[in-house]
Amino acid sequence: MDLRYSKSDEEFRAELRAWLEVEVPKHGTEPEQNDWESRLEYDTSWQRKLFEAGFAGINWPVEYGGRDASLSEQLIYYEEYARSKAPYVGVNFVGLLHGGPTLMAEGTEAQKEKHIPRIIRGEEIWCQGFSEPTAGSDLASLRTRAERDGDEYVINGHKIWTSFAQVSDYCELLARTDPDTKKHAGISWLILPMDVPGIEIRPLPTLKGELDFSEVFFEDVRIPVDSLVGKENDGWRVTNVTLRFERGTAFASEMYKLQEILARLKKTLQATTRWEATAWDDAALRREVGHLQAELDSLWAMLKLAISETSKTGMPGLGASAMKLYYTDLAQRVTQLCVGAIGRAALSRSPLEGLPDADFLGADLQPLSLSIAGGSSQIQRNIIAERILGHPKER
Amino acid sequence: MDFRPSDDQEALQQGVRSFCEGRVTTDHLREIESQPKAFDRELWNELAEMGIFSLQVPEEQGGVGLKAADAVLVFEELGRACVPGPVLWSHLAAGHVDGADLGETVVGGLDLTAPTIEPFMIEHLESLDRLILLKPDSVEVVEAGAVEGTSIEVPLDPLTPIHYAKSLPTGEAIGGVELATQMRLMGTTLASGLMLGIAEATLEMANEYAKKREQFDRPIGSFQSIKHMLADSFVRQEAARAAAYAAGATLDFPEVGDVERAVSSAKVVAGDAAMKNSRTCIQVHGGMGYTWEVPAHYFFKRTWVLENVFGGVHEHSDRIADRVAAEA
Numbered sequence: 117m118d119l120r121y122s123k124s125d126e127e128f129r130a131e132l133r134a135w136l137e138v139e140v141p142k143h144g145t146e147p148e149q150n151d152w153e154s155r156l157e158y159d160t161s162w163q164r165k166l167f168e169a170g171f172a173g174i175n176w177p178v179e180y181g182g183r184d185a186s187l188s189e190q191l192i193y194y195e196e197y198a199r200s201k202a203p204y205v206g207v208n209f210v211g212l213l214h215g216g217p218t219l220m221a222e223g224t225e226a227q228k229e230k231h232i233p234r235i236i237r238g239e240e241i242w243c244q245g246f247s248e249p250t251a252g253s254d255l256a257s258l259r260t261r262a263e264r265d266g267d268e269y270v271i272n273g274h275k276i277w278t279s280f281a282q283v284s285d286y287c288e289l290l291a292r293t294d295p296d297t298k299k300h301a302g303i304s305w306l307i308l309p310m311d312v313p314g315i316e317i318r319p320l321p322t323l324k325g326e327l328d329f330s331e332v333f334f335e336d337v338r339i340p341v342d343s344l345v346g347k348e349n350d351g352w353r354v355t356n357v358t359l360r361f362e363r364g365t366a367f368a369s370e371m372y373k374l375q376e377i378l379a380r381l382k383k384t385l386q387a388t389t390r391w392e393a394t395a396w397d398d399a400a401l402r403r404e405v406g407h408l409q410a411e412l413d414s415l416w417a418m419l420k421l422a423i424s425e426t427s428k429t430g431m432p433g434l435g436a437s438a439m440k441l442y443y444t445d446l447a448q449r450v451t452q453l454c455v456g457a458i459g460r461a462a463l464s465r466s467p468l469e470g471l472p473d474a475d476f477l478g479a480d481l482q483p484l485s486l487s488i489a490g491g492s493s494q495i496q497r498n499i500i501a502e503r504i505l506g507h508p509k510e511r
Numbered sequence: 512m513d514f515r516p517s518d519d520q521e522a523l524q525q526g527v528r529s530f531c532e533g534r535v536t537t538d539h540l541r542e543i544e545s546q547p548k549a550f551d552r553e554l555w556n557e558l559a560e561m562g563i564f565s566l567q568v569p570e571e572q573g574g575v576g577l578k579a580a581d582a583v584l585v586f587e588e589l590g591r592a593c594v595p596g597p598v599l600w601s602h603l604a605a606g607h608v609d610g611a612d613l614g615e616t617v618v619g620g621l622d623l624t625a626p627t628i629e630p631f632m633i634e635h636l637e638s639l640d641r642l643i644l645l646k647p648d649s650v651e652v653v654e655a656g657a658v659e660g661t662s663i664e665v666p667l668d669p670l671t672p673i674h675y676a677k678s679l680p681t682g683e684a685i686g687g688v689e690l691a692t693q694m695r696l697m698g699t700t701l702a703s704g705l706m707l708g709i710a711e712a713t714l715e716m717a718n719e720y721a722k723k724r725e726q727f728d729r730p731i732g733s734f735q736s737i738k739h740m741l742a743d744s745f746v747r748q749e750a751a752r753a754a755a756y757a758a759g760a761t762l763d764f765p766e767v768g769d770v771e772r773a774v775s776s777a778k779v780v781a782g783d784a785a786m787k788n789s790r791t792c793i794q795v796h797g798g799m800g801y802t803w804e805v806p807a808h809y810f811f812k813r814t815w816v817l818e819n820v821f822g823g824v825h826e827h828s829d830r831i832a833d834r835v836a837a838e839a
């Protein structure tokens with residue numbers, strides 16, 4: 117139970133901090149939410165810079181271009197990254213945080229060689245084709261078909277909520293390869309290039325008004341059999357590997373960012389006058405901030421335990437579900453408090469001159485998605501109750 | 512940095528757990544409860560022999576020579592077993608009050624650092640030899656016999672007898688602000704460890720019951736509302752674990768963070784976990800949960816004892832806010 121950083125850890129922190137201090141401001145401001153060309157360029161060129169400076173794939177093996185950093189260096193990385201307000205992984209999310217790791221764990225040598233070096237350089241964007249209109253939480257009931265025809269699969273079906281589909285090069289595709297067996301048994305995990313004929317993408321506006329996710333339709337799309345990751349019909353097992361990574365440390369920097377947000381909230385409250393006093397003089401509000409701070413600190417300590425654990429097994433444990441639940445709940449509570457704190461300014465999402473912190477305008481919209489995406493909070497509770505606490509399965 | 516308990520730490524914790532499982536059973540708690548002072552001198556001696564009190568006394572002074580992080584793991588187990596007696600205060604007193612480390616002197620304490628200190632409700636007074644008065648800038652010790660206390664007929668926690676005193680004698684000073692601060696921080700951290708143990712024990716008890724108890728021809732653990740209550744208890748338990756361990760690790764090596772903040776966080780998060788998990792445990796047991804027979808109530812009542820020492824969830828939330836406010 118040792119939280120001390122070594123001298124070389126601190127050197128790493130100093131080196132990273134110095135680099136971020138120079139590079140983050142140089143990278144400029146985030147493009148408009150629906151200017152996809154600029155967003156793609158912004159996110160991928162940043163990834164490229166990280167790679168060239170040796171800061172990409174912090175926990176990836178060196179042979180794949182990663183840094184294979186120690187536990188402490190990983191934590192330092194997440195802390196400094198969030199602190200510097202460096203760009204969000206954005207369109208690189210799927211490839212870096214679960215597509216790449218799944219290939220490393222389950223892919224063939226050829227698949228690893230082809231994709232991983234490009235993912236880590238920001239040259240290859242991935243999306244996740246898991247959910248369907250009739251298969252959300254009950255993912256294993258998915259209907260998209262992949263029928264074998266010689267040495268090809270022919271794909272027909274319909275995916276939904278596919279984030280970044282319009283800018284992706286490849287897709288983690290789940291499709292049914294055997295319709296005549298139990299629902300979990302007939303699924304395969306496939307690498308689908310997004311530029312083959314027969315794919316139609318229709319973006320759907322989110323409640324933020326971004327076109328971040330899409331419906332994706334497949335009509336007689338043909339891909340070679342060697343697109344399989346794992347064995348045919350063994351896709352459900354591979355899917356669980358992907359989901360573990362998705363729920364594991366994928367949110368680490370976002371978690372730390374909550375600390376920054378709470379610190380800004382304190383400043384905003386101190387600067388907000390209410391009659392003779394400031395909002396910070398409101399004892400109830402202050403107590404809530406203190407309480408949330410206690411929980412954020414324990415969330416960060418939880419991550420330290422989880423990362424220490426992961427380093428032993430190579431994969432996030434089932435406890436990742438507990439961390440995701442806790443994080444989600446905290447993100448929603450913290451941002452709700454922020455929006456509440458700015459009073460009627462909250463009626464605008466556009467920056468207002470001379471009025472409170474622009475970062476809080478609409479700040480609690482995005483966290484609404486956290487308890488839905490990547491397995492809803494209800495599903496995480498089912499997982500804890502069934503797989504950790506040992507209660508009977510739903511169905 | 513490696514935040515997992517080391518192999519030695521795991522072995523230490525396992526040792527205390529096995530002892531408690533064999534020795535501090537529910538039947539034993541009931542037996543202690545029926546005794547007039549609710550105090551088991553034999554158990555006390557065994558705890559002393561195991562080094563529970565002398566755990567952090569340096570080896571050259573005859574102690575075990577371990578540190579705060581180790582003590583958190585030990586107190587987690589003591590909380591999980593609902594071990595009665597002034598264990599926490601005697602642990603704090605070891606090395607400062609003669610005989611506390613070996614269990615020869617039974618030492619209790621009264622925390623006078625929290626914002627609400629009156630009325631003076633003294634735990635276990637009749638079993639004590641000496642009583643520590645922990646003040647913000649000094650630590651005093653008085654003879655337990657010198658305290659004029661009225662016994663409370665029905666204490667909330669049947670395993671924690673209470674005396675009520677209108678005034679306190681002046682004691683002999685054994686330390687100044689430095690010792691007072693150290694005792695307050697260590698006491699808060701170990702109370703958090705006890706509360707983590709309560710959060711674990713009550714989840715475990717509720718979980719086992721939900722597997723056995725059947726209604727509508729199936730185990731109640733198959734109902735989603737029960738599952739989700741238990742899952743939430745699990746999340747609180749894991750958060751409390753991380754917070755309590757972090758407090759111990761920060762006390763041992765203050766360079767890793769802000770000690771006051773880490774300790775307060777632990778008391779907030781472990782306090783919430785013990786309070787909510789013990790209530791959930793009673794709810795999951797249904798009517799049985801409301802009986803004296805099911806031990807869930809011991810844990811719930813002990814939670815209130817611990818919530819009211821070294822400051823509760825509200826006080827520590829306020830303290831953290833004040834610390835945060837002072838930051839640039």
Ligand SMILES: Cc1cc2nc3c(=O)[nH]c(=O)nc-3n(C[C@H](O)[C@H](O)[C@H](O)COP(=O)(O)OP(=O)(O)OC[C@H]3O[C@@H](n4cnc5c(N)ncnc54)[C@H](O)[C@@H]3O)c2cc1C
Pocket residue numbers: 243244245246247248249251252253254276277278279280329485488489490491492493494495498510735
């Ligand atoms: C921002 C965002 C991005 C996303 N990106 C992607 C992506 O890139 N790729 C992809 O494949 N998917 C993506 N998703 C989809 C996401 O994984 C699904 O939305 C999610 O799994 C829930 O499925 P659903 O929307 O069909 O809701 P449903 O499953 O219909 O759930 C509706 C409600 O019922 C509850 N519910 C369902 N089943 C149970 C149960 N057994 N017990 C208790 N409650 C239950 C749910 O918790 C929820 O509250 C994204 C979603 C969002 C919001």
